[in-house]
Amino acid sequence: MSTTMQQAVLRAPLDHTPQAGDFALVETARPECPEGGVLVRLSHVSMDPYVGARLRGRHMGEAAPEPLREAIPGHGVGAVEESRCAIPEGAMVHMMGAGWRDYAPALEGDVRVIAPGALSASVFLSALGMPGLTAWAGMTQLAKVTDGDVVLIDAAAGAVGGAAGQIARARGAAKVIGIAGGAEKSALVRESYGFDACIDYRAEGWRDALAEAAAGGISVHFENVSSEILTLALTHMKPYGRAVLCGLAAHYHSDAPAPGIPFGLIIGKRASLHGLVVYDFYDRWDEFLAECQPLAEAGRLVIAEDIADGLAEAPAVFERLMAGRNRGKALIAL
Amino acid sequence: MSTTMQQAVLRAPLDHTPQAGDFALVETARPECPEGGVLVRLSHVSMDPYVGARLRGRHMGEAAPEPLREAIPGHGVGAVEESRCAIPEGAMVHMMGAGWRDYAPALEGDVRVIAPGALSASVFLSALGMPGLTAWAGMTQLAKVTDGDVVLIDAAAGAVGGAAGQIARARGAAKVIGIAGGAEKSALVRESYGFDACIDYRAEGWRDALAEAAAGGISVHFENVSSEILTLALTHMKPYGRAVLCGLAAHYHSDAPAPGIPFGLIIGKRASLHGLVVYDFYDRWDEFLAECQPLAEAGRLVIAEDIADGLAEAPAVFERLMAGRNRGKALIAL
Structure with a gap:
């Protein structure tokens, strides 16, 4: 077993949209397995869009990681290499506080044992991970999608949007329409994610195309x-x-406030709007997996993965993610 | 029985906030009782804030009344003077399409028989009329107020806001806080409507007073x-x-669009917003009255009335309503 740990860190405090050159790779001593916890050998770590804001200290009031010292935040999956708690060595686990590194210590309560079976463990960072939980919470707990709904989803080629459409379909939606940027992403949404239509917002006349796809009205x-x-x-x-x-x-990297939502339009449509913060649904993972893992196993909930092979490749893939040029869930395989 | 009808009309098409001088009183032939309907001798007619926009053709796409010919829109209550349908003469009825006039014809399906009992018929234009229905729909059908809710209501001295607070209380709200303009209105809200607190937004430091009243947070x-x-x-x-x-x-008379609602705040608070259009709840009158008429009879749902004595006085009271200087529901007694 290695006695060192590789991790990706910020070179210096950030005040711009992160680019590949803002990251450095450092080697430190491998963390110890904590009393009452585990040491996990990570196999996959997530790269998440919100981290672009987090690295600038602009996400939900959370501090940016300390340059040169703290790993870039990310969720991870891997095998328990050492255990000083009830979780057996060799168990596969999911953890929030993984970070871009190859080893991570965690207390027993901060990991969740997973049973990938025939699925790749990486799926627990996409369709069955935080993006999937976000999609599930939005579609089933807030919008309460049911038979006959007509559902519109933007960033539909992303992991959250892609999962949302497939979960809506499984819940009985009559029609699922996506919005995505570019022909390639739109094809992914239609062909891999099975949406009925996907509007490419970079194409000429996309508003008319949306009006046509949504003729008769959307309900969600x-x-x-x-x-x-x-x-x-x-x-x-x-x-x-x-x-x-x-x-x-669209506003993660903007200093200007996002334009507001027109009050009169909400009244005119008698619409209901629901704010979603996925953190509130952490305690619903079991319920989420009970519904969605069977869908994933049946091939009815799939998310493309955009995988960096090793930490050295991660900064370039993250820069692609920040520019919206990723294709599916951005991950690091370790 | 009089063979003529008095009605209040616009002098000319409007392009400004209505003032008393914009109205005229005209006398015409009394309408006939329609086949399958009734002729109602109106005892009270409502003056409604939205009519300020309606008179300029700016409410829900409805046309403004034709100057010198069509009565100003208003709901009414009165006694059936002639009937050519199943409703007996002498019955008390409520009707939407009354207008500022002393007689109104209506088809049987367009009136609703009411049973005021010991209540003044005018209550069916305030606490038990459209304002009450609006308040009931918002509090019980959309916000679903229940035990322990902390409820904030603006325009709390108005008929809708005043009724909303009292209905919320009856549904178990732990605390009801109002916002109103001026010390006199705020006193009405506290003393007659029984709110726990009312913030006068014209007073110095009102935002701090609101923060104090709402310490611990509002839920509705x-x-x-x-x-x-x-x-x-x-x-x-x-x-x-x-x-x-x-x-x-605040925007009924503005040409500028209302500022939007901040998206990030809705997410941060995990808030749900619900657009309300009272028209959608017309078919729920029976349910509304079943809940609220007993409250009104018990003195637990009261709305102050700002009554114009006759059509001649109505324009001045309406101008006061447009300026926010009315005190309670503005009505015309005929």
Whole structure:
């Protein structure tokens, strides 16, 4: 067993959208297995869009990681290499506080034993990980998608959006429409994720294409991008439609406040809007997995993975993620 | 029986906030009782804030009344003077399409028989009329107020806001806080409507007073005024609070769009926002009255009335309503 640990860190405090050159790889002593916990040999770590804001200290009031010392935040999966608690060595676990590194210590209560079976462990960072939980919470707990719903989802090629559409379908949605950036992403959404339609917002006339796809009205909208898209979605909404407000990817790196949502449009559509913070649903993982792991095992909930092979490749893949050029869930394989 | 009808009309098309001088009184032939309907001798007619926008053709796409010919819109109550349907003469009825006039014809399906008992018939235009229905729909059907809720309501001295607070209380709210303009209105809200507190937004330091009254957080907000107040209310909201978006009184006469509602605040508070259009609840009158008429009879749902004595006095009272200087529900007694 290695006595050292590799980790990716910030070179210096950040005040701009992270680029590949902002990261450094450092080697330190391998952490000890804590009393009452485990030492995990990570096999996959997630790269998450919100981390772009977090690295600048602008996500939910959480501090940015200390340059040159603390690993970039990410969730991880891996095998328990040492245990000083009830979790047996060799067990596969998921953990939030993994970070971009190859070993991570954790207390027993901070890991969750997983049973990948025939699935890749990486799936527990995408369709069955935080993105999947976010999608599940939005579609089943807030929008309460049911038979016959017509569902619109933006950032549909992303892990959250892609999972949301597939979970909505499994819950009985009559039609699932995506919005994504570029022809390649739109094809992924239609062909791999099985959406009925996907509008490429970079294409000429996309607003007309959306109006056509949404003719008859949508009953549910899942917003991941901006208040402008939400406002557009509201104009296509049937009375008493529901919108889940999940994220503002378009504004993560902007200093200007996002434009507001028109009050009169909400009243006119008798719409319900629901703010979603996935942290609130951490204690619902078992319920989420009970519904979604069978879907994943049956191939009805799939998320493409954009995998960096090793920590050295991670900064370049993260820069691609920040620029919206990733294709599916961005991960690091260790 | 009189063979003529008095009615209040616009002198000319309007393009400004209505003032007393914009109205005229005209006398025409008394309408006939329609086949399958009734002719109602109105005893009270409502003056409604939204009519300020309606008179300029700016409410829900409805046309303004034709100058010199069509009565100003208002709901009415009165006794059936002639009947050509199953409703007996002498029955008391409520009707939407009354207008500012002393006689109104209506088809049987367009009136609702009421049983005022010991209550004044005018109550069916305030606490048990459209304002009450609006309040009931917002509090019980959208916000679903229940035991322990802390409820904030603006325009609390108005009929909708005043009724909303009293209905919330009857449903078990732990605390009801109002916002109103001026010391006199605030006293009405506290003393007659029984709110726990009422913040006078015209007083120095009112934002601090609100923060103090709302310490610990509100769980429900009922918005009648502006997106600025809604935004302020959201800052005082507990996680998973609910807001009902009912009206934008502050913007009825503005040509500028109301500022939007901050997206990030909705997410941060995990708030749910619900647009309310009272028209959707017309078919729930029986349910509303079953809950609220006993409250009114018990003195637990009271709305002050600001009554114009006759059509001649109505324009001045309406101008006061437009300026926010009315005290309670504005009505015309005929």
